Amino acid sequence: MDAAQKKIFQSRIAQADRKELLLIHLxxxxxxxxxxxxAGFHQHVTQRENKIHLALEMIKKLVESLDFxxxxxxxxxxxxxxxNQSLITALRKDTSLAEEISFFDTLRxxxxxxxxxxxxxxxQNSETIYAGLTYDKHNQLTETVENIxxxxxA
Amino acid sequence: MDKSRRExxxxxxxxxxxxxxxxxxxxxxxxxxxxxxxxxSLFKLSSGNRINRSSDDAAxxxxxxxLRLQLNGLSQSGNNAWDGISLxxxxxxxxxxxHAILQRMRExxxxxxxxxxxxxxxxxxxxxIEQLRDELNRLxxxxxxxxxxxxxxxxxxxxxxxxxxxxxxxxxxxxVEPNKFKMxxxxxxxxxxxxxxxxxxTQTMNQDGSFSVNGVTISYQNGDLKxxxxxxxxxxxxxxxxxxxxxxxxxxxxxxxxGDKELKISNGLAGSLEQLGLADGTNTGKNVKIDLLEGFxxxxxVKPSGDAFTxxxxxxxxxxxxxxxxxxxxDEVSLELLKEGPAMLQIGxxxxxTMQVRIPNVSAEGLGMKDIFVGAQEDALDALARxxxxxxxxxxxxxxxxxxxxxxxxTVANIDTSSLNMTEAHSRIMHIDMAQEMxxxxxxxxxxxxxxxxxxxxxxxxxxxxxLLR
Numbered sequence: 001m002d003a004a005q006k007k008i009f010q011s012r013i014a015q016a017d018r019k020e021l022l023l024i025h026l027x028x029x030x031x032x033x034x035x036x037x038x039a040g041f042h043q044h045v046t047q048r049e050n051k052i053h054l055a056l057e058m059i060k061k062l063v064e065s066l067d068f069x070x071x072x073x074x075x076x077x078x079x080x081x082x083x084n085q086s087l088i089t090a091l092r093k094d095t096s097l098a099e100e101i102s103f104f105d106t107l108r109x110x111x112x113x114x115x116x117x118x119x120x121x122x123x124q125n126s127e128t129i130y131a132g133l134t135y136d137k138h139n140q141l142t143e144t145v146e147n148i149x150x151x152x153x154a
Numbered sequence: 155m156d157k158s159r160r161e162x163x164x165x166x167x168x169x170x171x172x173x174x175x176x177x178x179x180x181x182x183x184x185x186x187x188x189x190x191x192x193x194x195s196l197f198k199l200s201s202g203n204r205i206n207r208s209s210d211d212a213a214x215x216x217x218x219x220x221l222r223l224q225l226n227g228l229s230q231s232g233n234n235a236w237d238g239i240s241l242x243x244x245x246x247x248x249x250x251x252x253h254a255i256l257q258r259m260r261e262x263x264x265x266x267x268x269x270x271x272x273x274x275x276x277x278x279x280x281x282x283i284e285q286l287r288d289e290l291n292r293l294x295x296x297x298x299x300x301x302x303x304x305x306x307x308x309x310x311x312x313x314x315x316x317x318x319x320x321x322x323x324x325x326x327x328x329x330v331e332p333n334k335f336k337m338x339x340x341x342x343x344x345x346x347x348x349x350x351x352x353x354x355x356t357q358t359m360n361q362d363g364s365f366s367v368n369g370v371t372i373s374y375q376n377g378d379l380k381x382x383x384x385x386x387x388x389x390x391x392x393x394x395x396x397x398x399x400x401x402x403x404x405x406x407x408x409x410x411x412x413g414d415k416e417l418k419i420s421n422g423l424a425g426s427l428e429q430l431g432l433a434d435g436t437n438t439g440k441n442v443k444i445d446l447l448e449g450f451x452x453x454x455x456v457k458p459s460g461d462a463f464t465x466x467x468x469x470x471x472x473x474x475x476x477x478x479x480x481x482x483x484x485d486e487v488s489l490e491l492l493k494e495g496p497a498m499l500q501i502g503x504x505x506x507x508t509m510q511v512r513i514p515n516v517s518a519e520g521l522g523m524k525d526i527f528v529g530a531q532e533d534a535l536d537a538l539a540r541x542x543x544x545x546x547x548x549x550x551x552x553x554x555x556x557x558x559x560x561x562x563x564x565t566v567a568n569i570d571t572s573s574l575n576m577t578e579a580h581s582r583i584m585h586i587d588m589a590q591e592m593x594x595x596x597x598x599x600x601x602x603x604x605x606x607x608x609x610x611x612x613x614x615x616x617x618x619x620x621x622l623l624r
Contacts, residue, residue, distance in 0.1 A: 075599060
């Protein structure tokens with residue numbers, strides 16, 4: 001992820017509700033895995049390892065955010081553990097990460113399909129972003145128009 | 155709403171339609187569709203099979219079924235090949251013993267062929283050779299594999315004679331193929347025989363003297379009973395393979411075996427033989443003579459040996475036969491060699507994938523050792539040649555068994571490789587990719603459970619996610 005991508009993610013996180021946050025989390029995980037795969041392809045061993053470690057941390061966060069009141073959490077936990085194991089194996093061997101990428105991408109798409117009523121963002125006091133423009137107390141987008149002829153003769 | 159219904163509504167008042175709730179029906183349809191996909195995915199995960207019924211993939215199921223049949227066939231053919239190896243190893247182990255026996259017989263023949271031994275010594279050596287020959291016969295008849303005798307010719311081509319009272323088949327070389335043969339007996343074999351005139355064995359010899367039979371000297375003294383001299387003659391002659399018996403009041407000497415081995419009796423002292431009704435003389439028996447009529451390749455020859463004969467031809471063709479008591483001069487005898495007999499191993503999954511294993515008769519008769527005798531020096535030399543031929547034959551048989559075993563081992567390796575590849579192909583068609591199916595299952599589960607799935611997972615804190623953006 002380059003700096004620009006990170007900035008975009010930061011902005012999105014600031015505005016995200018629960019569902020959007022989950023989708024962002026999974027999206028970040030998919031991007032990280034793809035970067036690890038790319039590094040492996042170009043024989044950048046250290047970079048690949050770092051990316052896999054980051055992906056493992058992201059999966060750990062996914063596990064930590066499971067609510068075990070719901071039975072479905074147990075199913076997800078089993079799957080996360082399985083992919084956790086496969087990523088650890090990938091650290092030792094130069095295996096492909098295609099399976100992992102495919103799974104988390106599919107999971108993201110599945111959650112994206114779930115109908116959900118938009119809530120307010122989880123972060124308090126964050127900037128509100130409107131179509132890429134930002135309003136705050138120091139930065140108001142105003143336009144001063146002078147010498148307007150309104151078409152009427154006084 | 156059409157006019158008649160509007161009119162009806164006006165008459166009845168407001169009607170609450172509760173029969174069709176389209177949004178709910180649409181949602182239910184999606185739910186059912188999702189439920190079906192989820193059930194299908196769960197079925198595949200629990201069975202491990204991508205194809206559980208023909209509707210999943212009809213063509214794939216058909217191919218997988220054929221592969222499964224082939225796999226089962228290969229598995230069994232692998233077992234068959236191993237059984238074949240076991241059969242060959244059993245035979246090879248027994249032939250190792252046969253080799254050891256023949257080696258010992260050879261040693262004894264070499265010993266008996268030495269001129270420093272007397273007939274009594276050779277008689278003792280001959281006794282051991284006879285015991286070894288009996289053991290050879292016992293081995294060939296007793297060694298079996300799962301009830302099949304493997305060394306007595308049961309695993310060789312079956313031969314049927316037009317008249318089985320005239321001839322018998324001793325052994326067939328491996329190069330001989332099933333065919334029909336015809337032969338004519340042009341000489342009946344005889345044993346060398348000398349008969350004397352009438353003699354009264356109750357009388358005594360009237361002078362000291364001696365005579366010899368094939369070089370073996372029998373001495374007597376004046377006053378010895380003729381019966382005792384006759385007994386001495388019998389014993390000494392027996393050592394050298396000559397049977398002495400009384401035949402209608404006259405002494406007759408007969409060589410034990412058929413063939414053109416000379417029988418010679420001569421006086422040591424003039425008049426000695428005459429006292430027993432015998433006289434100086436020589437007789438030579440005859441070997442069998444056979445004319446080859448049909449079925450034999452040009453250039454085939456007959457090598458007689460007493461009442462047995464070996465037909466040799468090009469490309470290693472060799473048949474050993476023997477005349478029986480019912481044979482008569484000018485008899486024509488047919489022999490049909492059938493393909494039945496050898497073990498046919500099914501070493502492949504399909505029809506025609508077979509291998510034939512032929513093991514000839516290695517009994518004493520099959521090896522030409524039935525009438526082996528070392529009582530006389532000349533016979534010992536003859537026996538030596540025959541034993542060496544037998545050793546050479548057994549070596550060839552063992553080499554052939556070794557070649558069979560090598561071939562079967564390669565077959566087993568090939569079957570294992572084919573099975574592996576076929577199992578892989580079968581798995582590719584039939585079995586699910588667990589990771590892929592788990593992904594699909596999870597996706598369907600999330601869609602199915604929707605809000606619950608979201609509640610179960612969507613509990614992240616923004617700060618934690620931001621930390622991951624380092």
